[in-house]
Amino acid sequence: MVTVSSRRRPGRPAGGKQVVDRELVLDAAERSIRRDGPLVSLEAIALEAGVTKPVIYARIGGRTELSNALSARLADRIVQSVLSAIADQPVGRSALVLFLAANLETVAANRELFLYVTGGSSDDSPQRSLYLASQSAAPLAAQLSQWRADTGHNPAVGEAWSYAIIGMLQLTSLWWLNQVELTAQGLAEQLAELLWSGLRTPPVA
Amino acid sequence: MVTVSSRRRPGRPAGGKQVVDRELVLDAAERSIRRDGPLVSLEAIALEAGVTKPVIYARIGGRTELSNALSARLADRIVQSVLSAIADQPVGRSALVLFLAANLETVAANRELFLYVTGGSSDDSPQRSLYLASQSAAPLAAQLSQWRADTGHNPAVGEAWSYAIIGMLQLTSLWWLNQVELTAQGLAEQLAELLWSGLRTPPVA
Protein backbone atom coordinates (compact mmCIF):
# COMPACT_ATOMS: atom_id res chain seq x y z
CA MET A 1 0.00 0.00 0.00
CA VAL A 2 1.31 3.39 -0.92
CA THR A 3 -0.05 6.44 0.79
CA VAL A 4 -0.02 9.49 -1.40
CA SER A 5 1.01 12.37 0.80
CA SER A 6 1.23 16.05 0.09
CA ARG A 7 5.01 15.93 -0.03
CA ARG A 8 7.26 15.45 -2.98
CA ARG A 9 6.31 12.31 -4.84
CA PRO A 10 8.90 9.60 -5.20
CA GLY A 11 10.70 9.16 -8.45
CA ARG A 12 13.73 10.36 -10.27
CA PRO A 13 14.24 14.09 -9.83
CA ALA A 14 14.59 16.58 -12.65
CA GLY A 15 17.86 16.51 -14.50
CA GLY A 16 18.44 12.82 -14.15
CA LYS A 17 21.12 13.54 -11.62
CA GLN A 18 21.42 12.81 -7.96
CA VAL A 19 19.75 15.33 -5.69
CA VAL A 20 22.76 15.38 -3.38
CA ASP A 21 26.17 13.84 -3.60
CA ARG A 22 28.33 12.36 -0.90
CA GLU A 23 29.95 15.63 0.09
CA LEU A 24 26.63 17.39 0.52
CA VAL A 25 25.45 14.61 2.79
CA LEU A 26 28.55 15.04 4.91
CA ASP A 27 28.00 18.80 5.01
CA ALA A 28 24.46 18.20 6.22
CA ALA A 29 25.74 15.76 8.84
CA GLU A 30 28.15 18.37 10.12
CA ARG A 31 25.46 21.03 10.33
CA SER A 32 23.17 18.62 12.16
CA ILE A 33 25.86 17.68 14.62
CA ARG A 34 26.72 21.30 15.28
CA ARG A 35 23.10 22.16 15.88
CA ASP A 36 21.78 19.10 17.70
CA GLY A 37 24.89 17.59 19.24
CA PRO A 38 26.57 14.25 18.65
CA LEU A 39 23.36 12.27 19.06
CA VAL A 40 21.60 13.30 15.88
CA SER A 41 19.74 10.53 14.19
CA LEU A 42 20.32 9.56 10.61
CA GLU A 43 16.83 10.66 9.85
CA ALA A 44 17.54 14.17 11.11
CA ILE A 45 20.66 14.28 8.98
CA ALA A 46 18.72 13.09 5.98
CA LEU A 47 16.09 15.77 6.60
CA GLU A 48 18.81 18.38 6.85
CA ALA A 49 20.21 17.16 3.53
CA GLY A 50 16.75 17.33 1.97
CA VAL A 51 16.54 13.62 1.27
CA THR A 52 15.51 10.47 3.09
CA LYS A 53 17.36 7.78 4.95
CA PRO A 54 17.89 5.31 2.12
CA VAL A 55 19.75 8.00 0.21
CA ILE A 56 22.18 8.29 3.10
CA TYR A 57 22.73 4.58 2.84
CA ALA A 58 23.27 4.80 -0.90
CA ARG A 59 25.84 7.61 -0.62
CA ILE A 60 27.58 6.74 2.60
CA GLY A 61 26.63 3.31 3.73
CA GLY A 62 25.34 3.46 7.26
CA ARG A 63 26.16 4.97 10.58
CA THR A 64 29.60 3.42 10.85
CA GLU A 65 30.69 4.63 7.44
CA LEU A 66 29.27 8.07 8.16
CA SER A 67 31.34 8.27 11.30
CA ASN A 68 34.41 7.12 9.44
CA ALA A 69 33.89 9.68 6.72
CA LEU A 70 33.49 12.46 9.26
CA SER A 71 36.58 11.22 11.07
CA ALA A 72 38.49 11.41 7.83
CA ARG A 73 37.24 14.96 7.28
CA LEU A 74 38.34 16.11 10.69
CA ALA A 75 41.66 14.33 10.43
CA ASP A 76 42.26 15.97 7.10
CA ARG A 77 41.52 19.41 8.47
CA ILE A 78 43.87 18.85 11.36
CA VAL A 79 46.65 17.56 9.15
CA GLN A 80 46.26 20.44 6.72
CA SER A 81 46.24 22.99 9.50
CA VAL A 82 49.30 21.46 11.09
CA LEU A 83 51.21 21.17 7.85
CA SER A 84 50.64 24.79 6.93
CA ALA A 85 51.63 25.82 10.44
CA ILE A 86 54.99 24.10 10.43
CA ALA A 87 55.81 24.60 6.77
CA ASP A 88 59.41 25.69 6.33
CA GLN A 89 60.02 25.51 10.05
CA PRO A 90 63.18 23.82 11.22
CA VAL A 91 62.67 20.93 13.61
CA GLY A 92 62.77 22.27 17.12
CA ARG A 93 60.81 23.43 20.10
CA SER A 94 59.14 26.36 18.40
CA ALA A 95 57.95 24.14 15.57
CA LEU A 96 56.56 21.80 18.18
CA VAL A 97 54.59 24.62 19.76
CA LEU A 98 53.21 25.58 16.38
CA PHE A 99 52.24 21.96 15.74
CA LEU A 100 50.43 21.64 19.04
CA ALA A 101 48.71 25.01 18.84
CA ALA A 102 47.46 24.40 15.31
CA ASN A 103 46.12 21.06 16.39
CA LEU A 104 44.31 22.50 19.40
CA GLU A 105 42.88 25.42 17.47
CA THR A 106 41.51 23.19 14.74
CA VAL A 107 39.88 20.99 17.34
CA ALA A 108 38.32 24.00 19.00
CA ALA A 109 37.07 25.27 15.65
CA ASN A 110 35.42 21.89 15.09
CA ARG A 111 34.32 21.29 18.62
CA GLU A 112 31.09 19.36 18.04
CA LEU A 113 32.59 17.34 15.23
CA PHE A 114 35.52 16.43 17.45
CA LEU A 115 33.19 15.33 20.22
CA TYR A 116 31.17 13.29 17.78
CA VAL A 117 34.21 11.60 16.34
CA THR A 118 35.97 10.83 19.60
CA GLY A 119 32.82 9.84 21.41
CA GLY A 120 30.31 8.94 18.81
CA SER A 121 27.83 6.17 19.29
CA SER A 122 28.69 3.77 16.58
CA ASP A 123 29.17 0.06 17.01
CA ASP A 124 32.93 0.24 16.93
CA SER A 125 34.02 3.50 18.46
CA PRO A 126 37.38 2.23 19.64
CA GLN A 127 38.29 1.16 16.15
CA ARG A 128 37.09 4.46 14.76
CA SER A 129 38.96 6.43 17.35
CA LEU A 130 42.03 4.50 16.29
CA TYR A 131 41.16 5.05 12.65
CA LEU A 132 40.99 8.80 13.20
CA ALA A 133 44.25 8.75 15.06
CA SER A 134 46.01 6.67 12.46
CA GLN A 135 45.29 9.27 9.81
CA SER A 136 47.11 11.91 11.77
CA ALA A 137 49.67 9.49 13.11
CA ALA A 138 50.94 8.13 9.82
CA PRO A 139 52.59 11.30 8.51
CA LEU A 140 53.79 12.16 11.98
CA ALA A 141 55.38 8.75 12.36
CA ALA A 142 57.24 9.20 9.08
CA GLN A 143 58.53 12.58 10.21
CA LEU A 144 59.59 11.28 13.58
CA SER A 145 61.35 8.22 12.23
CA GLN A 146 63.16 10.31 9.66
CA TRP A 147 64.29 12.81 12.24
CA ARG A 148 65.41 10.10 14.64
CA ALA A 149 67.44 8.47 11.91
CA ASP A 150 68.97 11.80 10.92
CA THR A 151 70.11 12.49 14.45
CA GLY A 152 71.56 9.03 14.85
CA HIS A 153 68.88 7.55 17.06
CA ASN A 154 66.70 4.50 16.84
CA PRO A 155 63.91 5.28 14.36
CA ALA A 156 61.79 2.31 15.41
CA VAL A 157 60.11 4.34 18.13
CA GLY A 158 58.47 6.59 15.53
CA GLU A 159 55.21 4.71 15.26
CA ALA A 160 54.58 4.34 18.97
CA TRP A 161 55.62 7.93 19.59
CA SER A 162 53.26 9.25 16.97
CA TYR A 163 50.32 7.47 18.59
CA ALA A 164 51.56 8.71 21.93
CA ILE A 165 51.57 12.31 20.79
CA ILE A 166 48.20 12.05 19.04
CA GLY A 167 46.68 10.39 22.09
CA MET A 168 48.11 13.07 24.32
CA LEU A 169 46.51 15.71 22.12
CA GLN A 170 43.23 13.86 21.88
CA LEU A 171 42.54 13.50 25.57
CA THR A 172 44.06 16.82 26.47
CA SER A 173 41.76 18.46 23.94
CA LEU A 174 38.75 16.78 25.48
CA TRP A 175 39.75 18.07 28.89
CA TRP A 176 40.65 21.48 27.57
CA LEU A 177 37.30 21.97 25.79
CA ASN A 178 35.68 22.03 29.22
CA GLN A 179 38.16 24.50 30.63
CA VAL A 180 37.66 28.17 30.12
CA GLU A 181 40.72 29.72 31.64
CA LEU A 182 43.33 28.34 29.31
CA THR A 183 44.19 29.42 25.80
CA ALA A 184 45.33 27.15 23.02
CA GLN A 185 48.71 28.86 23.12
CA GLY A 186 49.05 28.35 26.84
CA LEU A 187 48.19 24.68 26.66
CA ALA A 188 50.45 24.20 23.66
CA GLU A 189 53.32 25.67 25.66
CA GLN A 190 52.68 23.32 28.57
CA LEU A 191 52.52 20.28 26.33
CA ALA A 192 55.59 21.36 24.40
CA GLU A 193 57.49 21.64 27.63
CA LEU A 194 56.66 18.03 28.46
CA LEU A 195 57.21 16.68 24.97
CA TRP A 196 60.40 18.57 24.25
CA SER A 197 62.26 18.38 27.51
CA GLY A 198 60.58 15.44 29.18
CA LEU A 199 59.94 14.87 32.84
CA ARG A 200 63.67 14.67 33.55
CA THR A 201 64.00 18.37 34.03
CA PRO A 202 67.25 19.05 35.81
CA PRO A 203 66.92 20.85 39.13
CA VAL A 204 67.07 24.59 38.71
CA ALA A 205 70.42 26.05 39.56
CA MET B 1 -3.16 -9.05 31.01
CA VAL B 2 -0.57 -11.18 32.65
CA THR B 3 0.71 -14.22 30.87
CA VAL B 4 1.67 -16.99 33.18
CA SER B 5 4.85 -18.48 31.82
CA SER B 6 6.79 -21.48 32.93
CA ARG B 7 9.55 -19.28 34.36
CA ARG B 8 10.03 -18.03 37.82
CA ARG B 9 6.96 -16.17 39.01
CA PRO B 10 7.34 -12.54 40.02
CA GLY B 11 7.48 -11.61 43.64
CA ARG B 12 9.91 -11.19 46.42
CA PRO B 13 12.47 -13.99 46.50
CA ALA B 14 13.18 -16.21 49.46
CA GLY B 15 15.07 -14.60 52.31
CA GLY B 16 13.61 -11.19 51.86
CA LYS B 17 16.86 -9.97 50.48
CA GLN B 18 17.88 -8.76 47.08
CA VAL B 19 18.69 -11.49 44.60
CA VAL B 20 21.76 -9.62 43.43
CA ASP B 21 23.49 -6.53 44.63
CA ARG B 22 25.23 -3.82 42.71
CA GLU B 23 28.58 -5.57 42.57
CA LEU B 24 27.10 -8.78 41.23
CA VAL B 25 25.41 -6.83 38.46
CA LEU B 26 28.73 -5.28 37.54
CA ASP B 27 30.36 -8.71 37.60
CA ALA B 28 27.68 -9.98 35.23
CA ALA B 29 28.20 -6.98 32.99
CA GLU B 30 31.90 -7.71 32.81
CA ARG B 31 31.32 -11.35 31.94
CA SER B 32 28.82 -10.37 29.26
CA ILE B 33 31.21 -7.87 27.75
CA ARG B 34 34.03 -10.37 27.73
CA ARG B 35 31.86 -12.96 26.04
CA ASP B 36 29.78 -10.89 23.62
CA GLY B 37 31.88 -7.80 23.08
CA PRO B 38 31.20 -4.16 23.88
CA LEU B 39 27.76 -4.16 22.30
CA VAL B 40 25.92 -6.33 24.81
CA SER B 41 22.43 -5.19 25.56
CA LEU B 42 21.20 -4.46 29.03
CA GLU B 43 18.84 -7.37 28.69
CA ALA B 44 21.70 -9.77 28.02
CA ILE B 45 23.51 -8.43 31.05
CA ALA B 46 20.38 -8.83 33.14
CA LEU B 47 20.00 -12.39 31.92
CA GLU B 48 23.62 -13.11 32.80
CA ALA B 49 22.97 -11.72 36.27
CA GLY B 50 19.87 -13.89 36.62
CA VAL B 51 17.47 -10.98 36.90
CA THR B 52 15.56 -8.70 34.57
CA LYS B 53 16.13 -5.24 33.21
CA PRO B 54 14.27 -3.22 35.85
CA VAL B 55 16.60 -4.68 38.47
CA ILE B 56 19.54 -3.27 36.56
CA TYR B 57 17.85 0.09 36.68
CA ALA B 58 17.20 -0.25 40.39
CA ARG B 59 20.80 -1.18 41.21
CA ILE B 60 22.73 0.86 38.69
CA GLY B 61 20.47 3.35 37.02
CA GLY B 62 20.70 2.92 33.28
CA ARG B 63 23.22 2.50 30.55
CA THR B 64 25.15 5.67 31.28
CA GLU B 65 25.56 4.85 34.96
CA LEU B 66 26.55 1.30 34.11
CA SER B 67 29.27 2.59 31.85
CA ASN B 68 30.42 5.01 34.49
CA ALA B 69 30.52 2.28 37.11
CA LEU B 70 32.54 0.03 34.84
CA SER B 71 34.86 2.91 34.05
CA ALA B 72 35.38 3.44 37.74
CA ARG B 73 36.15 -0.26 38.17
CA LEU B 74 38.74 -0.26 35.45
CA ALA B 75 40.25 2.99 36.63
CA ASP B 76 40.49 1.59 40.12
CA ARG B 77 42.25 -1.54 38.91
CA ILE B 78 44.71 0.52 36.94
CA VAL B 79 45.40 2.87 39.81
CA GLN B 80 45.86 0.00 42.26
CA SER B 81 48.17 -1.84 39.90
CA VAL B 82 50.21 1.27 39.28
CA LEU B 83 50.45 2.18 42.93
CA SER B 84 51.66 -1.22 43.94
CA ALA B 85 54.16 -1.17 41.10
CA ILE B 86 55.80 2.09 42.06
CA ALA B 87 55.47 1.72 45.82
CA ASP B 88 58.68 2.74 47.56
CA GLN B 89 60.29 3.62 44.26
CA PRO B 90 62.20 6.88 44.04
CA VAL B 91 61.01 9.26 41.36
CA GLY B 92 62.99 8.57 38.24
CA ARG B 93 63.12 6.87 34.92
CA SER B 94 62.88 3.34 36.22
CA ALA B 95 59.80 4.22 38.25
CA LEU B 96 58.32 5.69 35.11
CA VAL B 97 58.87 2.44 33.24
CA LEU B 98 57.19 0.53 36.05
CA PHE B 99 54.27 2.94 35.97
CA LEU B 100 53.79 2.57 32.23
CA ALA B 101 54.25 -1.19 32.18
CA ALA B 102 51.78 -1.73 35.00
CA ASN B 103 49.29 0.43 33.20
CA LEU B 104 49.67 -1.44 29.93
CA GLU B 105 49.52 -4.83 31.54
CA THR B 106 46.35 -4.02 33.42
CA VAL B 107 44.76 -2.79 30.23
CA ALA B 108 45.75 -5.98 28.44
CA ALA B 109 44.35 -8.04 31.28
CA ASN B 110 41.05 -6.18 30.93
CA ARG B 111 41.05 -5.90 27.18
CA GLU B 112 37.33 -6.10 26.46
CA LEU B 113 36.45 -3.91 29.40
CA PHE B 114 38.95 -1.33 28.21
CA LEU B 115 37.47 -1.38 24.73
CA TYR B 116 33.99 -1.02 26.16
CA VAL B 117 34.96 1.89 28.34
CA THR B 118 36.96 3.80 25.79
CA GLY B 119 34.61 3.13 22.95
CA GLY B 120 31.32 2.20 24.46
CA SER B 121 28.05 3.23 22.93
CA SER B 122 26.51 5.40 25.51
CA ASP B 123 24.98 8.79 24.92
CA ASP B 124 27.96 10.71 26.22
CA SER B 125 31.08 8.74 25.47
CA PRO B 126 33.37 11.75 25.36
CA GLN B 127 32.34 12.77 28.83
CA ARG B 128 32.74 9.23 30.07
CA SER B 129 36.10 8.85 28.46
CA LEU B 130 37.07 12.01 30.26
CA TYR B 131 35.51 10.71 33.43
CA LEU B 132 37.57 7.55 33.26
CA ALA B 133 40.69 9.54 32.57
CA SER B 134 40.04 11.96 35.39
CA GLN B 135 40.02 9.12 37.89
CA SER B 136 43.51 8.13 36.93
CA ALA B 137 44.60 11.67 36.28
CA ALA B 138 43.72 13.16 39.65
CA PRO B 139 46.28 11.28 41.76
CA LEU B 140 48.84 11.57 39.01
CA ALA B 141 48.32 15.32 38.82
CA ALA B 142 48.88 15.62 42.57
CA GLN B 143 52.10 13.63 42.31
CA LEU B 144 53.35 15.64 39.37
CA SER B 145 52.57 19.01 40.91
CA GLN B 146 54.23 17.98 44.13
CA TRP B 147 57.32 16.79 42.37
CA ARG B 148 57.53 19.89 40.22
CA ALA B 149 57.26 22.08 43.27
CA ASP B 150 59.91 20.04 45.09
CA THR B 151 62.36 20.45 42.25
CA GLY B 152 61.73 24.15 41.97
CA HIS B 153 59.61 24.15 38.85
CA ASN B 154 56.20 25.49 38.00
CA PRO B 155 53.65 23.07 39.47
CA ALA B 156 50.77 24.49 37.43
CA VAL B 157 51.50 22.17 34.55
CA GLY B 158 50.61 19.13 36.65
CA GLU B 159 46.99 18.89 35.63
CA ALA B 160 47.54 19.25 31.91
CA TRP B 161 50.49 16.89 32.05
CA SER B 162 48.52 14.22 33.84
CA TYR B 163 45.84 14.28 31.16
CA ALA B 164 48.58 14.27 28.57
CA ILE B 165 50.16 11.16 30.03
CA ILE B 166 46.86 9.36 30.49
CA GLY B 167 45.81 10.23 26.97
CA MET B 168 49.10 9.01 25.64
CA LEU B 169 48.59 5.72 27.42
CA GLN B 170 44.97 5.44 26.37
CA LEU B 171 45.48 5.75 22.64
CA THR B 172 48.76 3.90 22.65
CA SER B 173 47.03 1.02 24.41
CA LEU B 174 44.31 0.95 21.79
CA TRP B 175 46.91 0.77 19.07
CA TRP B 176 49.00 -1.73 20.96
CA LEU B 177 46.11 -4.12 21.54
CA ASN B 178 46.05 -4.71 17.80
CA GLN B 179 49.77 -5.27 17.57
CA VAL B 180 51.22 -8.64 18.26
CA GLU B 181 54.93 -8.12 17.99
CA LEU B 182 55.42 -5.79 20.91
CA THR B 183 55.50 -6.59 24.60
CA ALA B 184 54.20 -4.36 27.35
CA GLN B 185 57.77 -3.95 28.56
CA GLY B 186 59.01 -2.95 25.13
CA LEU B 187 56.28 -0.38 24.64
CA ALA B 188 56.76 0.93 28.17
CA GLU B 189 60.43 1.49 27.40
CA GLN B 190 59.64 3.40 24.23
CA LEU B 191 57.11 5.61 25.96
CA ALA B 192 59.40 6.17 28.91
CA GLU B 193 62.10 7.33 26.55
CA LEU B 194 59.77 9.95 25.13
CA LEU B 195 58.29 11.02 28.44
CA TRP B 196 61.52 11.11 30.38
CA SER B 197 63.96 12.61 27.94
CA GLY B 198 61.63 14.32 25.52
CA LEU B 199 62.05 14.83 21.82
CA ARG B 200 65.02 17.10 22.39
CA THR B 201 67.45 14.23 22.48
CA PRO B 202 70.92 15.61 22.00
CA PRO B 203 72.76 14.28 18.98
CA VAL B 204 74.77 11.22 19.81
CA ALA B 205 78.43 11.90 20.25
Add this chain to the structure above:
DNA sequence: GGGTAAACGTACTGTAGGTACGTATGCGCT
Protein backbone atom coordinates in the same frame (compact mmCIF):
# COMPACT_ATOMS: atom_id res chain seq x y z
C1' DG C 1 -3.35 -12.82 61.61
C1' DG C 2 -3.77 -8.83 58.67
C1' DG C 3 -1.76 -4.74 56.64
C1' DT C 4 2.19 -2.61 54.44
C1' DA C 5 6.38 -2.15 52.01
C1' DA C 6 10.04 -4.28 49.58
C1' DA C 7 11.39 -6.80 45.58
C1' DC C 8 10.81 -8.43 41.14
C1' DG C 9 8.98 -10.03 36.53
C1' DT C 10 5.76 -9.04 32.61
C1' DA C 11 4.58 -6.34 29.18
C1' DC C 12 4.56 -2.08 27.10
C1' DT C 13 6.31 2.40 24.70
C1' DG C 14 9.34 5.17 22.04
C1' DT C 15 13.04 5.70 19.08
C1' DA C 16 16.55 4.77 15.91
C1' DG C 17 19.16 1.90 12.53
C1' DG C 18 18.48 -0.61 8.58
C1' DT C 19 15.73 -2.50 4.48
C1' DA C 20 12.03 -4.17 0.99
C1' DC C 21 9.30 -2.43 -2.31
C1' DG C 22 6.89 0.49 -5.37
C1' DT C 23 6.95 4.62 -8.32
C1' DA C 24 8.48 8.35 -11.16
C1' DT C 25 11.83 9.95 -14.60
C1' DG C 26 15.30 10.11 -18.18
C1' DC C 27 18.17 7.76 -21.62
C1' DG C 28 19.08 4.64 -25.21
C1' DC C 29 17.52 1.61 -28.60
C1' DT C 30 14.65 0.34 -32.24
Add this chain to the structure above:
DNA sequence: AGCGCATACGTACCTACAGTACGTTTACCC
Protein backbone atom coordinates in the same frame (compact mmCIF):
# COMPACT_ATOMS: atom_id res chain seq x y z
C1' DA D 1 8.52 8.92 -32.23
C1' DG D 2 7.68 5.51 -29.01
C1' DC D 3 8.88 1.73 -25.93
C1' DG D 4 11.69 -0.58 -22.38
C1' DC D 5 15.07 -0.53 -18.94
C1' DA D 6 18.06 1.33 -15.57
C1' DT D 7 18.34 4.96 -12.24
C1' DA D 8 17.02 7.57 -8.32
C1' DC D 9 14.12 8.17 -4.64
C1' DG D 10 10.37 8.12 -1.03
C1' DT D 11 7.02 5.26 1.76
C1' DA D 12 6.40 2.02 4.92
C1' DC D 13 8.03 -1.51 7.38
C1' DC D 14 10.95 -4.62 10.55
C1' DT D 15 13.92 -5.30 14.39
C1' DA D 16 16.48 -4.27 18.47
C1' DC D 17 17.17 -1.94 22.45
C1' DA D 18 16.78 1.66 26.24
C1' DG D 19 13.67 2.91 29.52
C1' DT D 20 9.13 2.47 32.32
C1' DA D 21 4.26 1.43 34.22
C1' DC D 22 2.00 -1.90 36.61
C1' DG D 23 0.71 -6.03 38.85
C1' DT D 24 2.14 -9.87 41.86
C1' DT D 25 4.42 -12.24 45.38
C1' DT D 26 6.75 -12.53 49.75
C1' DA D 27 8.57 -11.10 54.18
C1' DC D 28 8.34 -8.30 58.12
C1' DC D 29 6.02 -6.03 61.97
C1' DC D 30 2.61 -4.64 64.90
